[in-house]
Amino acid sequence: MPKLALVRHGQSEWNLxxxxxxxxxxxxxxxxxxxxxKAGELLKASDADFRAAFTSVQIRAIRTMWLALTEMGRAWLPVEKDWHLNERHYGGLTGLDKAETAAKHGDEQVHVWRRSYDIPPPPMETGSEFDLSTDPRYDGVDVPATESLKLTLERVLPYWNDTIAPVLQSGKDVVIAAHGNSLRALVKHLFNVPDETITGIEIPTGNPLFIELDDDLKPVSVQYLDADRGKPLPELP
Known part of the structure; x- marks a missing residue:
């Protein structure tokens, strides 16, 4: 049975x-x-034999993968980077202090933007200092102006189906270092989590979610490798 490790990047400067x-x-x-x-140490101690690695094109996820693979003694492993694994685009909220935003717009409105499944934040204005539409890593990409979790899933899922799933089906164990919402989207797909409860699934930074899959890529077991920092687990489908 193939094994899959989902690793949310370590704490970032903007998380702090x-x-x-x-x-x-x-x-x-x-x-x-x-x-x-620490994630790398935990993955090294697991019973997986990781042979494929995937991450986003964002530095916090890329460096998390580098550091984890080094601790695992697997720095030699090829890593595929793709924007489809990027974090959800927060649109016009990008760069704002979360507490100040809540004070301005109200806790309820900010909760809707952050935690609803299909309601995106306000779009980012063209020409914003955080506008990445001309960033060379996104050449040929229609960079979104904002995203809900639903829209994030709609871009993550084809990449999973076309690129990652075939690797797992070939029998290789896979590690993915990505982001809270792109990983949440994968968890929703793998565990058939309902729309109304998926936003309550919280993946801690740097704590691998370790999943054993059957030949049809259905989860048969799931655990956090650092049980002391684990959050409630998704139920097996």
């Missing part, structure tokens, strides 16, 4: 500052680097 990050390229903090290394 409590800012909406989305597609902006905030780097890891010192704590985030330590979390990534």
């Amino acid at each position: 500052q409590n800012r909406f990050t989305g597609w902006w390229d905030a780097d890891l903090t010192e704590k985030g680097e330590a979390e990534a290394k």
